[in-house]
Amino acid sequence: MSTVIAVETSDVRFPTSRQLDGSDAMNPDPDYSAAYLRVVTDSGDGLEGHGFVFTIGRGNDVATAAITALTPYLLGRNAEGLLADMGATYRELINDSQLRWLGPEKGIMHMAIGAVINALWDLKAKRAGQPLWQLLAQMTPEELVDLVDFRYISDALSPDEALRILRDAVPGRAERTSTLLAEGYPAYTTTPGWLGYSDKKLTRLAREAVADGFKQIKLKVGGNLENDVRRLRAARTAVGPNIGIAVDANQRWGVAEAIEWMAHLAPFNIAWIEEPTSPDDILGHAAIARGVAPIPVATGEHVQNRVMFKQMLQADALQVLQIDAARVAGVNENVAILLLAAKFGVRVCPHAGGVGLCEAVQHLSMFDFVAVSGQKDDRMIEFVDHLHEHFVTPIHVHDGCYWPPLAPGGGSEMLPGVIETFGFPHGPVWSGHVAAEAVCA
Template sequence: MTKTIIKLTVRDVRFPTSLEQHGSDAMHTDPDYSVAYVVIETDQGMQGYGLTFTVGRGTEIVVCAVEALSALVVGKSLEEIVSDFRGFYRLLTSDGQMRWIGPEKGVIQLATAAVLNAVWDLWARSEGKPLWKLLVEMDPRKLISCIDFRYITDALTEEEALDLLLKAQTGKQQRVDQMLKEGYPAYTTSCAWLGYSDQLLKQLCTDALNDGWTKFKVKVGADLKDDIRRCSLIRQMIGAHNTLMIDANQRWDVGEAITWVTRLAEYKPLWIEEPTSPDDILGHAAISKALAPLGIGVATGEQCHNRVMFKQFLQASALQFVQIDSCRLGSVNENLAVLLMAHKFKVPVCPHAGGVGLCELVQHLILFDYISVSAKYNNDPIIISFGYSCEMLESSVQTHQYPQGQVWKKLQ
């Protein structure tokens, strides 16, 4: 039965996480974790949910951008969209006037991701599947048709991408069974936000160890002496056998990054994440080259990058780890392109998540990557329902909707 989209709504939902320094890092010292939350409705009563993550002020700008895109969505049927998803993607990203404020970057990319992810959620729900299963079971040729290869064919052609997917068909069911039984491993940042006291850090780290966590990420970049003290403390607590990563959230210049991380090398971090400007591809390459003898990799990918920038990161050998972010990187369509390029260039993919809904979304992408692309297992079982795991509790949305929600009225 045809499902025509008859309505698109978007709401500004914010959580006052800055009050207790949750999510704080060297560049974002007072984040209020937030989303632009999109719901699309069809004439058959079915809904699709999408969101894009923000950190407070500015969410209202993303909401305006979503509203500007809504005219391109309402009135189309789901069947029409998925029969030419690449065309629909280009409709949103290449509108003759709207693209001027992008293209495919910044606010317009965040807004586009929220809309496209709502469509993916609707598609998966209409099939009665979680998104990862929709992707895994999709004919490889159909999946390739959902990706826009424009601007990246010098790095990955459609034919190459199809060949990668076809080669990964072997053993796919065994990997599905493994994931359903074991889940996929993850790391935690929750115990080491930059604004946390040592007492809280120790308590949260102890709790995480007791819960079975083995990989820990620490925020760094504001003060070198403090970073040395905190990294020493974390390393002592987790022991030499567990994994430590560090994240500067774009704080440093290139030379500063090399000097700073060299001072932290004794704590054996697996990677330094976002050491400099997210747009500085050559800078990341220089940092990567300088830190390689220390055994420290460079990771990035969360900050509104697109497939074109990832192409250049990979071609420049600037990364040892590609991070995918379920909505700041872009839509499912964009993430699919990045996963395939990373596999071709033999760079491992690490899911990046932290914020409203991101952990729920990114698990779909990493399951697809492991099962249908890389077959590389980089643990607790996860539970995923139908769709793209974007639906929020309506009670939470109403309570935290900005500025009229109950939480924000109390803070005014």
């Protein structure tokens, strides 16, 4: 038996804005950041749980404060008790009646709960000696259903329906695990498409993406229509007719504007339009989906919880569902969202990039393939080649695929020294003692 003896929170920021990595129509100068959490026990095995909220700079201190506000739920608690019933642990956190007022189940406090839950899953997987995707994929359908809070989604997905989906997938688990290990999981890349890049850089990176085996790239749009058309033409010329090109407006438009703008981009054979408008606008997304058909609408990186995803599915507001490892309340809520997507037969193509999002979300897609939807060939995980060097178990992406992580844990642990170097505002990168270029390859 072991006790949680320390919960360390850190404000870690990478000065990505200095090179316009990650620039888009709504986020011109992000500094990719993590409100980071380390859970330490007295077990003596040296294993820790790590998790984070991903932000893009300012406000990362507030997210860190939100995680700190949750530490009474961890400190002094029996670790085995917390980890043995992750459904109960998750429900305890989302149902704190006072903290709930700050959402409920949305925004900073909800993301902080996600960081805590993910850190506990990381610890649980390390203790099991398994990568998180495999740990989840070996749980029984009953154990998986118990992870979910059905209160606000049972009108769309009952516990019995969830059980049926999971039980139907049990016989194929072993075979799909072998397939996953042999084939990898498809990826697409956003690396060429940031709005701050020149056409020349875009063209070069798009060609490299094809050479690297990616079947789809993504371009940021929504800043200026003329530029978008020119950039799309350059990208299509670079990749040829058989590579998918998705576009991402990062919430730039209203409903009518989205439909009109997309009419101008449609000739370039668009794989999907991502975040055309506010992530809160379910009915707006549904109207846009009707207006831009047959181009699929994709969203999710800012969709706050399972209740919103439920309605997006009920309203046929999205055709590509983009889970994010660090937006909702962690693994538990993402299991609910994967089950909803399976129920509605909608494909899941996770949002990633940022800091550690690729490392974390791959586990969810691989679990989904093995134990929920059973699908992967119509899906792909976003890949952006930034900041992986800071993680203990960085992703392996090659030949256009994510290759299944085999190391124990959930993937979110940063290397020793990263927190010190990039800690805000006193780490050397921010206090001016080390040039960012020296540490950001």
